[in-house]
Amino acid sequence: MTLTLLGEAITLMIKLALVLIVPSLIAGLIIAVIQAVTQVNEQTLSFLPKLIVILITIGLTGTWVMRELVTFSTHILEHISTLST
Known part of the structure; x- marks a missing residue:
């Protein structure tokens, strides 16, 4: 049971992190392409659009x-009595 909860926790953590990382990655890639095309190599230009996207x-x-x-917290609290140390 403990390993199942651990696996669910890791899966949930990855899903929730990807929700924020993927749009930021796409925005960064688009900004990098625009900077490469216009030959503007300013590092601070990518910060604000990524922040807005996030x-x-x-x-x-x-x-x-x-x-x-x-839902996950409720699931853990419901099964906390079955966990052994």
């Missing part, structure tokens, strides 16, 4: 992320 992503997926975390 904030929009959190706004759009925040309820789903919280629902997943609450």
